[in-house]
Amino acid sequence: MATYDVRINGSARAIESSDPEQPLLYVLRGLGLTATKFGCGLGQCGACTVLVDGRAVRSCLLTIARAQGKTVTTLEGLGSISAPHPVQAAFIKEQVPQCGYCTSGMIVSAAALLAAQPKPSEQAIRSALDGNLCRCGTHARVIRAVMLASGQAD
Amino acid sequence: MGALTANHRLTRREVLKGGALTVAFALAAVPARALGQHAPAASHPVGSEDVDSFLAVNDDGTVTVFCGKVDLGQGLRIAMRQIAAEELGIGVGRILYVEGDTALTPDQGRTSGSNSIARGGMQIRRAAATARKALIALAAERLHVDADVLVASDGVVRPSGGGPALRFADLVGGGRFELKLDPQAPLKDPATYTLVGKSLPRPDVPAKCTGSFTFMQDFRLNGMLHARVIRPPAIGARLIAVDRSSIRTLAGARVVQIKDFLAVVAEDEWTAVRAARMLRAQWSPWSGLPAQDKLVATLRADPDVTDQKLVTKGEPGAKRPESAKALAASYFWPMQSHGSIGPACAVADVGVDAATVWTASQGTHGNRDTFARFLGLPREKVRLIYLDGAGCYGMNGHEDAAADAAILSRAVGRPVRVQWSREDEHGWDPKGPPQLLDISGTVSSDGRILDWHTEMWIPQATQGLPDIPLLAPAAAGLDQVRGLQPGLIWQNGDPPYAADNVRVLVHWLKDAPLRPAPIRSPGKPANCLAVESFVDELAAAAGLDPVEFRLRGLSDARAIEVIRRAAALMKWQSRPSPVNNKDAAVMRGRGIAYVHYKHNETYVAMGMQVEVERASGRIRVERVACAHDCGQIINPDGVRAQVEGSILQTLSRVLMEEVQFDRSRVTSVNWSTYPILRFSDVPVLDIELIDRPTQPPLGAGEAACTPVGAALANAVFDATGARLRTVPFTPQRMKAALV
Numbered sequence: 001m002a003t004y005d006v007r008i009n010g011s012a013r014a015i016e017s018s019d020p021e022q023p024l025l026y027v028l029r030g031l032g033l034t035a036t037k038f039g040c041g042l043g044q045c046g047a048c049t050v051l052v053d054g055r056a057v058r059s060c061l062l063t064i065a066r067a068q069g070k071t072v073t074t075l076e077g078l079g080s081i082s083a084p085h086p087v088q089a090a091f092i093k094e095q096v097p098q099c100g101y102c103t104s105g106m107i108v109s110a111a112a113l114l115a116a117q118p119k120p121s122e123q124a125i126r127s128a129l130d131g132n133l134c135r136c137g138t139h140a141r142v143i144r145a146v147m148l149a150s151g152q153a154d
Numbered sequence: 155m156g157a158l159t160a161n162h163r164l165t166r167r168e169v170l171k172g173g174a175l176t177v178a179f180a181l182a183a184v185p186a187r188a189l190g191q192h193a194p195a196a197s198h199p200v201g202s203e204d205v206d207s208f209l210a211v212n213d214d215g216t217v218t219v220f221c222g223k224v225d226l227g228q229g230l231r232i233a234m235r236q237i238a239a240e241e242l243g244i245g246v247g248r249i250l251y252v253e254g255d256t257a258l259t260p261d262q263g264r265t266s267g268s269n270s271i272a273r274g275g276m277q278i279r280r281a282a283a284t285a286r287k288a289l290i291a292l293a294a295e296r297l298h299v300d301a302d303v304l305v306a307s308d309g310v311v312r313p314s315g316g317g318p319a320l321r322f323a324d325l326v327g328g329g330r331f332e333l334k335l336d337p338q339a340p341l342k343d344p345a346t347y348t349l350v351g352k353s354l355p356r357p358d359v360p361a362k363c364t365g366s367f368t369f370m371q372d373f374r375l376n377g378m379l380h381a382r383v384i385r386p387p388a389i390g391a392r393l394i395a396v397d398r399s400s401i402r403t404l405a406g407a408r409v410v411q412i413k414d415f416l417a418v419v420a421e422d423e424w425t426a427v428r429a430a431r432m433l434r435a436q437w438s439p440w441s442g443l444p445a446q447d448k449l450v451a452t453l454r455a456d457p458d459v460t461d462q463k464l465v466t467k468g469e470p471g472a473k474r475p476e477s478a479k480a481l482a483a484s485y486f487w488p489m490q491s492h493g494s495i496g497p498a499c500a501v502a503d504v505g506v507d508a509a510t511v512w513t514a515s516q517g518t519h520g521n522r523d524t525f526a527r528f529l530g531l532p533r534e535k536v537r538l539i540y541l542d543g544a545g546c547y548g549m550n551g552h553e554d555a556a557a558d559a560a561i562l563s564r565a566v567g568r569p570v571r572v573q574w575s576r577e578d579e580h581g582w583d584p585k586g587p588p589q590l591l592d593i594s595g596t597v598s599s600d601g602r603i604l605d606w607h608t609e610m611w612i613p614q615a616t617q618g619l620p621d622i623p624l625l626a627p628a629a630a631g632l633d634q635v636r637g638l639q640p641g642l643i644w645q646n647g648d649p650p651y652a653a654d655n656v657r658v659l660v661h662w663l664k665d666a667p668l669r670p671a672p673i674r675s676p677g678k679p680a681n682c683l684a685v686e687s688f689v690d691e692l693a694a695a696a697g698l699d700p701v702e703f704r705l706r707g708l709s710d711a712r713a714i715e716v717i718r719r720a721a722a723l724m725k726w727q728s729r730p731s732p733v734n735n736k737d738a739a740v741m742r743g744r745g746i747a748y749v750h751y752k753h754n755e756t757y758v759a760m761g762m763q764v765e766v767e768r769a770s771g772r773i774r775v776e777r778v779a780c781a782h783d784c785g786q787i788i789n790p791d792g793v794r795a796q797v798e799g800s801i802l803q804t805l806s807r808v809l810m811e812e813v814q815f816d817r818s819r820v821t822s823v824n825w826s827t828y829p830i831l832r833f834s835d836v837p838v839l840d841i842e843l844i845d846r847p848t849q850p851p852l853g854a855g856e857a858a859c860t861p862v863g864a865a866l867a868n869a870v871f872d873a874t875g876a877r878l879r880t881v882p883f884t885p886q887r888m889k890a891a892l893v
Contacts, residue, residue, distance in 0.1 A: 038371065084360075129833045
């Protein structure tokens, strides 16, 4: 059983795992951080997106060994109902989720985009989120919410 | 924002920290809801004729609504509250909500067919109206006044001219109404509505956006094992041998085998995943699927069909004037997956004499008999409790995962959580069935439909089938009723326009290549693609504008209005299709389609503007304009969200989706082999909702799916002069059609 040091949502955590190949996704969910969703395990859908050192990463493909020493932020770490991140607040205002299963990955991907590019064009939003799949068809609301969160709509 | 209680599974503490407008969660009303507990079902009535099954007035002045329909993301949690609160006369913030629990909610039928509001919601409205009448009668007695002078509002009954008020809780708090739903109980005048018709926010949204929402996939029980089921490499393969030693290096991992049902269980999820990957098993060969590239011919040539005339009107075969034009065309819609973003998951705790199953099923009540049968338990000993899964749009793998979990829990004697893989979900979710249609007809030179003949080849639903057969009971050799249920896929196969002679003939197929299930707007997108494309072909043959042609054949004012409004949104210019784009590298065009859903529900007209790139055959949908009349609207933003979703999901199905299979199995088992719509494909959506407060609500979850394929096909025809009649409209198909 090896131990890995990962900073998760602001707290230093010592993660024990018998398998260095265990994806970060299972570690997070095992810790009760279940906002991060299993969607495909193949890096194709974006449901498991988290921030790793500020960048949007598919946690189903990042092994715990490679997460060693990194800083990880999940949807729970971005904000809460009483103190939401601007992207979360915009998603709530625009009533984006339907089933909501893709929402966590969408918000985290959008937060990474806005951190790198505070006023993205609609085209840039579409490109940044193109790897996040949604089956309910909430795309138009997602785009509106990201425009709102970036202060480009009201 | 003024969030209501986000989720009835929240703990009291979480609710209390949620803000001033958050509703206190009356745990007393739903004792069995405590997370992870096996509390016995409360003694709450569930008969669908009883007011008490739908409503309880609690001691603290809140009212609990018990709903048998479940919220799959379509917003019932707020819409049902609005209906109940409006009719009862109480603030929507004081309505608590319980859904889809066989021990606590009335059986209102499966959450399907876009009828949750139209039928389920109207039962709740009726229950609330009956309750209001009873509360007023009780207050009249108590206050010694005439019931006529009393009104119920804001949770109290008071004289309309002022005076002492009695709280609902003072009248029946904690007690029961002991009344049947009263069809004579007066309903409120829609002109006085203050809640119905408002875009109140959906209460689950804040928690879904911040990670505090408990999805099915997130639910845990103490002592629970994690399982993965190993499905065979060929659909009909039998299990020959299992090499249990192949997972011996994984501490705590165990094999469970019941006949052809094979699974691994482990204490933690990642170990279960690894065990499923490492386990070696030998399966018999099987290759019973038809050849995919010959599927259309196979369906058409099937000798073992039952014919049924669905529509016979007028006298076919009459002699037509020489100026009339005769046309014929064939259309095909392939098998499609529900494509849930989250693979199915379920948790079950099954003992020797009782079972509790947590499931994202759209039909917890209906599943009860099925689960009781294969578990060999009395119905009363089986409880299914709904938790939100990823959207399922008909029936994905949720119910199969629940059966997996139930069978495994009984086998290992502990609660079991089953999580499907992506490959499981794409490979094994029941599929939208294939649909083949031939249409022929004649049109007069002045644009009247003289003859219309539809023939369909579609799988037939088995009469009286309680549920779609599940994988695990079949593999484990347990008792279940066999048969097919593809949904009401024969509807809307005839034109909604005036026509002299109409025939619709179904060739019912006895089987389907892959296990079928309803998929959103079952069958209607294919039928409407065929019918509304063919109408467009007739209009073009008559040299008439597509909107004008349709309006000439309609007399229903609501039909005419949606078409006119959609055309106005499109800034429609009257001219026949196609436009002349002969030399353009990028061809632009517009199309329209219309449906009166099931011929008696929601009216939808949809315009589409497209670009087709000649060199690549790539279709880009620029804009979709939709006029939508679903009668009385309960929550406009909720309806709008459903219409947006219906359009985008169906665009995905039309442009991209087809289940791929070889002779043994489904081969499109991930998002690269089964692609769906992405952000770069999303058009501008222009949606106009027509609210008719004095008309019955008709349903908004499916109707807007129906005309998407036809509107797109007609726009493509307008742009290119070429007809696409086989879904999906891939660049290859488009290019081939352009030659």
